[in-house]
Amino acid sequence: MTLANPADRGSASSSSGLAATLRHAKYVISENPVTGLAFGMFLVLIVAAAIGPYIVPYDPLASDTKAALQAPSWAHWFGTDQLGRDMFSRVIVATRLDMGIAIFSVALVFAAGGIAGIAAGFFGGWTDRIVGRISDTIMAFPLFVLAMGIVAALGNTVTNIVIATAIINFPLYVRVARAEAAIRRQSGFIQAARLTGNSEWRILLTQILPNILPIMMVQMSLTMGYAILNAAGLSFIGLGVRPPTPEWGIMVAEGSAFIVSGEWWIALFPGLALMFAVFCFNLLGDGLRDIVDPQRRT
Amino acid sequence: MHGVIDMTQATTPTPAEEARGPLLEVHHLTVEFATRKGIVTAVKQVDLTVRKGETLGIVGESGSGKSVTSYTLMRILDRAGRIAEGTITFSGIDVANATERTMRDLRGREISMIFQNPRAALNPIRKVGDQIGDVLLHHLQAEPRNVKAKVIEILEQVRIARPQERYHAYPFELSGGMCQRIVIALALACQPQLLIADEPTTGLDVTTQKAVMDLVTELTRARGMSTILITHDLGLAATYCDTVVVMEKGKVVETAPAEQIFRAPQHPYTQKLVRATPRPGIALSDLLPEVAVVPSPLPEGERSAPLAAGEGAQASSQMPAPPHPDPLPRGERGLPGAPLLKVENLLKEYPRQGVPMGFFAGLMGKKAPPEEAIFRAVDGLSFEVNKGESVGLVGESGCGKSTTSTIVMRLIDATSGKITFDGMDIGAIPAKEFAHHPMRRRIQMVFQDPTDSLNPRYTAARAIADPLLRMGEQFGIRGAAQMRAKVEELATMAGLPLDLLDRFPHQLSGGQKARVGIARAIALKPDLVILDEPTAALDVSVQAVVLNLLEELKQTLGMSYLFVSHDLHVVRLLCDRVIVMRQGKMVEEGTSEQVLEAPKAAYTRELIAAIPHPPV
């Protein structure tokens, strides 16, 4: 590799960094098959979310009272619910909505919390105090309870579920980004960058950010699972998504009435789908952490 | 290994010493670690003998296996490590095969250990008195009713003032030196026969080091104990030990009486180590192995250092002429040019809370009286650095030398005082604005920790190019090819092999990272470079190479250095003048020779006396 011109030097060096990371990723997956499994699960989720609605055997909203409350069979792999809707189709179709809520909320908080945290850690002073105060106030609530309050106040919509989920995750992102930025603030390479005429913002963007990004990615994966659980919990208690929209949380809620009479499949399959998704992101997060920072392995 | 026992006997001829039998005998010891990459042999076929009352030094650079050896003697290796071969016999006990129960009785009771980083070696949330008490009670040296009295007695023996009070102190309330005394008390509590001291003074100030080492020597002598001192510092080992064992890459390369090791080192590695150890009466170039030794024993990658005369000349021939119109007097020590940097009445105050609590609490007892709310890190300091001159700023930790250099660097603002650089009052420019000031490029810095000072996501080439990209207009670099050429030129000057330029910091050795840092510092052709303990994190042989590189670059480029260090010997090698600091104030100033050979201030004398004086 030759040193490129000033404009694309950053990308040149990061591309060789990327190649090294990929090599390392390959090594980690071969060392730890569980991470490979997590990537596989992730792929399944992506496919279900992308093309699920086009491949399912039944219309997830079509009720068929004659076929109500049927146990799993060849015709209905996951059985049918009290209105005779095909549970398999509903579970698959719900993937897109559940993943969508989680991805949007995580992207939102990644941007807001990440930037706020890095700025707080790097600049310190008033920025730090304000960001810290906001995050402390959020942390003063039990998070799920706060999410309930926010959705109740803002209105019972899916968008507000996304916003509430992002808000309760905000302090987690701030904490990670702030800590990572703060330890680097006084490090030698930042001092060295100051000596060579880099402005503070340039240092933040070109020196601090690239070093923090991988750790933030791990955080993102770990909070994806939490975001899915949180959104499903809200819809379980009747917030956000409304019937008959297929969504895992609300489907478990609908099935809960039938558990005591033995129709286990209505609640079981959406619940398993939830577990599958959350488990996938948790494994993925652990695996990514190994790739990014082998020392933090627990 | 050849004649360990013979050599020891040959040099300890007094009948009294001959009568002493061996306390510890290690024969063909090999230790392996199971790692992800397979078996790694950390210690290979090591033979050691420690006689009763003898002090044995094990010396080696990082990775030499010296610490692993000591942990093996105590059988406290972590899970992954195991003794693959060899025997360890301590007072007739087969340590390698002893039961865990036997070992527990040996540890602390017969063999005990003191560690590097004393604060971390103590349980942070248990009173130090109780920690010593635990050991006494366990080895039945005391009973619950009299344990406190015993502990206080031991605290008195290690010279802890007001032991009654300190019994109840937690480690965080004590200074580093005091913590090390507690660790020594813990180790000596049960009057063991053998003390293993693993880098006991690394990280401590030189005067504290002397106090700790003198204490250990005195206490072990009085008890007739044997000691193994493990250190990277050949000078320290030669000063305090009877016999010195030199280890390299897990092997013992030489065993010799302390007096001989400096005078007549046998093995090439020992010779290199001896040469590289800064000591009185030598010149900078004496640190390096003689040029004739072509298969250089330098660590990997250090080999291509263009320090041989030919390469150095080549590097300078590539250089454009120094930016100064008047060529500076080169190599003529102490010959002052025109003043480049002038610091007058520099003062830097911090609010008192910024001071580490434990330090003051330790000094003044648990309840430190609330003094003035202001702490003066730098207290009315004035000095000058002339063009082409190297000035050393020396002192122990907390003396204000780093604060001074950071202010001169214009990274922080002084409370008051004037800093004039080349006739311009740069102290008047706030640190925040100085980043964009044209003067910025003329003052650069080499940092203490080469690892920490490189962005882990930048290649060596990118790191060196950074200053050129930001402030290198003067060089008129256009396009990638020219930039690459410039970076290669700088790398060559700093002795960094060009094939390493596209590596990331974690793929480089410590010495190579130091070279990247130096290449970056000289990229803008600065007039003044501040060296902040640039070799403190490096092994002594690498330090020797880096110091010579710095000297050569200074000659070639006509720069001035402000060298911040705690090590007077190192400073003397590189600097024309030395400033000794204590508590933010200047204690003494003079040429290096004056200060080292005829110190005027009592503190300087104390400092010099504290440096280990190996028998030469």
Next chain:
Amino acid sequence: MLKLIASRIATAIPSLIGVVIVTFMLTRVLPGDAAAYFAGPAATPQAIAEIRTKLGLDKPLPVQFVDYVTALSKGDLGSSLSTGQPVATEIASRLPASAELTLSGLILALAIAIPFGIMAAVKQGTWVDHACRVITTAGVSLPVFFTGLLLVYVFYFKLGWAPAPLGRLDVFFTAPPTVTGFYLIDSLIAGDLETFRSAAAQLAIPTVTLAIFALAPIARITRASMLSVLSSEFVRTARAAGLTPYKVIMVYAFRNAMLPVITTLGMVFSFLLGANVLVEKVFAWPGIGSYAVEALISSDYAPVQGFVLAMAILYIILNLVIDLAYGVIDPRARSEA
């Protein structure tokens, strides 16, 4: 110690102020007509206007805030639309049910997770360790309401070991005379073993549900912090001094390892109080969580707001207790005060 308590209370005050401001904002400042919320979905425009005047929502915001805080200081959280009862009274009467459930869940989780985490760290690489890793990763992936339903299906429907998931007591029993509000304790005080048995049977499955949920993070952090303490230098010193493994692990390593665990408990409480709401819904548990859920469904806003505030205050108090516990163990935290 008094100094520590005072300083910790002082740090809790800004959180308390923040909580009050946020709960105020949630109803009055955010977009949307607060009066319409309070009036409920079926209210006429006149009714809304009436409520607006009655609640003082036509006044300027700062005045409203002062009114809000004044009412709060008198313990007035407003009244529920559906029941007409004051929210504060309802919450106070339902709190013991929630507290009994949450605490028993937490105690069970701690009793299992801490020894488990320690075992996993001490016997690193053995089956205990692997089991710990699998269980902790799986545990955090379980939606708590789903675990609850599975347990109901297995232990109530299939095995018939557990009673129907319908509240704190079987319908044939009456609640013991209130002393603490905890049925387990009150029934013992009353000497009524039958009621105690029934209360315990009702409590068992919801407690296990919560415990499974809280177990994973506690075991995970216990294992991690124990591992890091065991490899620390002072443990090496203790070993080099010949202390027994028991003494090294319990006196030197364990107390230090508990510090991060205690810190994590704050987070665990946050999760638990949220999970409590879901578990109460699954088991028809008459606590404040199900009260809030019922109110949410009927768009009855005052109880929800009161619930959020009550939970936040409870959580602040719990964090205060955690901080104090930390101070008791760690002398460094004491000296900072």
